[in-house]
Amino acid sequence: MTSESRVKAAAAILCALGTVVVFSQGGQPTFRSGVAIVNFGVTVVDKKGNYLTDLEEGDFEVYEDGQKQALRFFVPCDARPGRSADALRLPPAELHLGALFDISGSMDADMAFARSAAIKFLNTLSDARDFTLVDFDTEVRVARYSQSEFGRLVERIRSRKAEGYTALWDAIGVYLGGASRQEGRKILVLYTDGGDNASSISFGDLTDLLKASDVTVHAIGFLEHQPASARQDQRSRLQRLAEITGGQAFFPLSMRDLESAYGKVAAEIDAQYSMGYVSANTKTDGTWRKVAIKVTRPGLKDIRVRTRQGYFAPLKR
Numbered sequence: 001m002t003s004e005s006r007v008k009a010a011a012a013i014l015c016a017l018g019t020v021v022v023f024s025q026g027g028q029p030t031f032r033s034g035v036a037i038v039n040f041g042v043t044v045v046d047k048k049g050n051y052l053t054d055l056e057e058g059d060f061e062v063y064e065d066g067q068k069q070a071l072r073f074f075v076p077c078d079a080r081p082g083r084s085a086d087a088l089r090l091p092p093a094e095l096h097l098g099a100l101f102d103i104s105g106s107m108d109a110d111m112a113f114a115r116s117a118a119i120k121f122l123n124t125l126s127d128a129r130d131f132t133l134v135d136f137d138t139e140v141r142v143a144r145y146s147q148s149e150f151g152r153l154v155e156r157i158r159s160r161k162a163e164g165y166t167a168l169w170d171a172i173g174v175y176l177g178g179a180s181r182q183e184g185r186k187i188l189v190l191y192t193d194g195g196d197n198a199s200s201i202s203f204g205d206l207t208d209l210l211k212a213s214d215v216t217v218h219a220i221g222f223l224e225h226q227p228a229s230a231r232q233d234q235r236s237r238l239q240r241l242a243e244i245t246g247g248q249a250f251f252p253l254s255m256r257d258l259e260s261a262y263g264k265v266a267a268e269i270d271a272q273y274s275m276g277y278v279s280a281n282t283k284t285d286g287t288w289r290k291v292a293i294k295v296t297r298p299g300l301k302d303i304r305v306r307t308r309q310g311y312f313a314p315l316k317r
Helices: 003-020 105-122 147-159 168-179 203-211 228-245 255-270
Strands: 021-023 037-045 060-064 067-069 071-075 095-102 128-136 140-146 185-192 216-221 273-278 288-295 304-306 310-312
Touching: 037 060, 037 288, 060 071, 060 273, 095 105, 095 168, 105 147, 105 185, 105 255, 128 147, 128 168, 140 147, 140 168, 168 185, 168 203, 185 228, 185 255, 203 228, 203 310, 216 228, 216 255, 288 304
Parallel strands: 021 140, 095 128, 095 185, 185 216
Antiparallel strands: 037 273, 037 304, 060 067, 060 288, 071 273, 128 140, 288 310
16 A cells, blocks of 8 residues: 555545544544644653753754754743744644543453543643543543543543443544644543454554554553453554554553553653654655654763654645
8 A cells, every 4th residue: 555545544544433433522533634834742761761851942853754854843841832933833732631441341350440540640630721531342432521521521431331342443543533633732541451353443554543643642551351362462552552652551560550650651741842843845745754853962872762753744635
């Protein structure tokens, strides 16, 4: 399949998913194959895993397919929103948080643990503008809540019971469709065992959708009660979903493990830089473009940059 056909297929996938989704507030997922400004959320860690949060715009270089790009906006960790010197309008830097909650039958043994964990974590993110809850089994259901509606969000999570099959890939795809209409930083936290036996899209389709999005995914995988024969595959797939987007995957066995994972996710959100550029490649051919973001500040060694690996170019319609 060519890059152009992959982008078209991604758009078709999200439209098809609209037929299996129950929306609380109406509307249908849409897909934007490209925009003029390419946005990236970026975190930087040293060899000990400590976040570097004092970097400035001049400390970064961005390369697309090996060609250096000029940053058009840069928002440091401690200054949201910021504004670049060229007066280009910045996208709002509000945080939109998504929580994808697996309530299929395979989660029955872990449901109480996952439910308590999700509520506890969401309650710590007081700076999120809104919360999008996607709960799924055989079907996918979506609702969005403001900070003032947090009690309703908690009640919805508490009321869910584990039953049905698992449409995990579809659920993530549906969230991405809604997130494509949001401006700002978008973080999705998955609560799942990583299995899927009911989706209309494939894992490969989903990875294309993630590559086309600017969402950062963090996965909380509950694998303790999964069959040993499936555990490694489910683990590797959750790690792959997070890796594509610059996020992380965690596999807690206890509440202590979970609290440690939450601390890391919260720290990552706080330490995330926002930056963007207008590609020097003006072709609207839908091709995959690999992006490398480098830190050039002298004296920094053995650092790691976490961000998404690239994007699909806009596709001429």
